[in-house]
Amino acid sequence: MRPTLLILGGTTEATALAARLAGTGLKATLSLAGRVETPKAQPIPMRVGGFGGVPGLIAYLRAEGVTHVIDATHPFAAQMSRNAVEACTALGLPLVALTRPAWMAGLLDTWRHVPDIAAAVAALSGPPRRVFLAVGRMHLEAFAAQPQHRYLLRLVDAPKGPLPLPQADVVVSRGPFTEAGDRALMEGHGTELVVSKNAGGTGARAKIDAARALGLPVLMIDRPVLPARRELAHPDEVLDWLAHSGADLGV
């Protein structure tokens, strides 16, 4: 059976998998939510936008004859991951997640762990500080409850309208970022605290290394709990998984 793959993307890992699959002759589509204005060019066909919940995803998988789903979404894209598990279970389709290990604090790190965005907002109560709020555009609204801080924001796209935070400095950049670059950024803004999701991987790591180098505390938002699913760490392992699940890879 020649497989038809759906990759749920929006991450460096999904892009790496797309690059690995390009040229293999395998039929694969990369799906993006459509959160950024100009997605990175990809070497395999792309589709953009939500499916319409679990029923929409089931309809899409059926219509496209998808045989295997690879969830390579961000560890905080919990809704999409839950929908993928539910839809694949309903259709009996094999699903695997391409994931990255969470970051672990080292001896020189000063992290305070919080379980979610709401807890991060609550933890910011207190006197005004200069905060590097590295949580992405979608969650800025929640931090309006702590308007006393001066926030440094780094966004992929320039904001279209006014921000929900009264004191915010915006840097528009999609990376890649370096520790030296992030150190200079934080020093330049007088950053006193970094708020970050525990994204894991290398792409977003620079700010954590920079905070350590500068002796700054990090408010670390722990990952959401996801349904149990098989997890792989490397694009090559996805190809092995396909081969072992009976897919004809044509090699």
Ligand SMILES: NC(=O)c1ccc[n+]([C@@H]2O[C@H](COP(=O)([O-])OP(=O)(O)OC[C@H]3O[C@@H](n4cnc5c(N)ncnc54)[C@H](OP(=O)(O)O)[C@@H]3O)[C@@H](O)[C@H]2O)c1
């Ligand atoms: N959350 C983060 O911190 C973060 C960071 C970097 C990149 N990303 C990427 O940004 C995208 C959205 O993240 P999120 O946290 O907003 O997700 P989410 O809360 O789990 O998903 C919300 C809804 O967005 C749609 N969606 C999400 N990922 C999709 C995909 N790859 N293809 C098609 N539709 C998708 C789905 O809509 P329907 O229910 O209509 O199908 C989903 O129910 C994901 O692709 C993720 O990999 C997220």
